[in-house]
Amino acid sequence: MIEAHDLTKRYGSKLAVDGISFTVQPGRVTGFLGPNGAGKSTTMRMIVGLDRPTHGTVTVNGRRYAEHRSPLTEVGALLEAKAVHTGRSARNHLRAIAATHGIGDKRVNQVIEMTGLDTVAKRRVGGFSLGMGQRLGIAAALVGDPQTLILDEPVNGLDPEGVLWVRNLVKYLAASEGRTIFLSSHLMSEMAVTADHLIVIGRGRIIADGPVDSVIAQATTATVRVRSPQATDLAARLAGPAITVTPSADGLLEVHGATAAEIGEIAARSAIVLHELTPLSGSLEEAYMSLTSEAVEYHSAALPGEEPHAAGAHAATPATGEDAR
Numbered sequence: 001m002i003e004a005h006d007l008t009k010r011y012g013s014k015l016a017v018d019g020i021s022f023t024v025q026p027g028r029v030t031g032f033l034g035p036n037g038a039g040k041s042t043t044m045r046m047i048v049g050l051d052r053p054t055h056g057t058v059t060v061n062g063r064r065y066a067e068h069r070s071p072l073t074e075v076g077a078l079l080e081a082k083a084v085h086t087g088r089s090a091r092n093h094l095r096a097i098a099a100t101h102g103i104g105d106k107r108v109n110q111v112i113e114m115t116g117l118d119t120v121a122k123r124r125v126g127g128f129s130l131g132m133g134q135r136l137g138i139a140a141a142l143v144g145d146p147q148t149l150i151l152d153e154p155v156n157g158l159d160p161e162g163v164l165w166v167r168n169l170v171k172y173l174a175a176s177e178g179r180t181i182f183l184s185s186h187l188m189s190e191m192a193v194t195a196d197h198l199i200v201i202g203r204g205r206i207i208a209d210g211p212v213d214s215v216i217a218q219a220t221t222a223t224v225r226v227r228s229p230q231a232t233d234l235a236a237r238l239a240g241p242a243i244t245v246t247p248s249a250d251g252l253l254e255v256h257g258a259t260a261a262e263i264g265e266i267a268a269r270s271a272i273v274l275h276e277l278t279p280l281s282g283s284l285e286e287a288y289m290s291l292t293s294e295a296v297e298y299h300s301a302a303l304p305g306e307e308p309h310a311a312g313a314h315a316a317t318p319a320t321g322e323d324a325r
């Protein structure tokens with residue numbers, strides 16, 4: 001378990017992390033989200049003692065990282081994937097890390113196999129691609145077989161097979177082995193299918209902390225998709241001050257402000273035939289854009305004809321495909 005209390009980090013005049021308190025529980029994957037510069041990496045660095053809090057504390061299993069006798073077997077971290085001795089082979093890099101904790105070659109070989117690095121284990125790390133470097137960073141985090149894993153953008157640079165592997169690995173480690181997993185990513189569709197719980201930060205402060213479904217439900221408007229051969233009639237009967245009905249195609253309506261049950265009852269009372277009645281929850285991307293719209297420090301320029309802020313556009317988009325939960 002990771003516990004942060006009033007955790008604060010100031011770099012000169014920049015308050016990178018502004019008094020945050022949170023708990024990362026074992027047995028589930030906790031996603032850490034936030035715009036560029038929100039303070040995610042700084043928070044993760046403080047957890048593993050690479051940065052000293054200006055104020056407040058953060059502990060792993062009740063102790064600060066530096067107080068653990070065998071930190072590598074307690075917490076594994078992927079923070080700076082390229083922070084390796086470039087002249088060493090992947091195997092020797094892992095052996096050097098393992099040696100600091102008396103971990104033998106057997107475990108080194110296991111993690112090399114787990115991370116798919118077998119064929120390149122003898123190659124110099126300096127020549128590794130971004131994805132291979134990322135796999136090596138994950139291997140290093142796993143060497144000590146730790147109870148807690150902290151992964152800063154672990155899927156960055158990985159191919160689709162690698163992304164799927166990370167997803168399945170962290171889910172397995174949390175759900176089947178009860179480990180504590182804390183990971184950041186900017187890929188919302190991936191986070192939506194990987195995390196159980198989310199902590200969202202912006203400008204160094206916590207914006208949301210809760211189960212993925214509740215974070216999405218709180219930050220998006222639920223839509224119900226209704227298909228009926230009497231769509232025009234149904235739309236007229238549904239429309240009211242609290243209900244918005246948007247015809248989206250022939251016979252298809254998108255309804256905000258009423259549940260599927262309420263719509264079904266209104267249709268039944270009017271003897272209107274329904275061919276489809278589907279509640280659609282918002283996507284994590286919509287929720288994220290809405291939650292962080294005030295906290296984005298580095299805005300991209302709008303494309304011609306696009307709203308300067310993407311949040312509104314996303315909030316209006318019904319959730320479909322892989323982002324829908």
Ligand SMILES: Nc1ncnc2c1ncn2[C@@H]1O[C@H](COP(=O)(O)OP(=O)(O)OP(=O)(O)O)[C@@H](O)[C@H]1O
Binds near residue numbers: 038
């Ligand atoms: N060593 C440092 N010295 C000065 N400022 C720093 C330092 N490290 C981070 N910062 C600043 O602290 C803020 C938070 O940075 P951090 O890297 O923690 O954000 P992040 O959420 O991880 O961002 P990203 O998504 O871009 O990785 C940023 O404004 C950053 O410029």
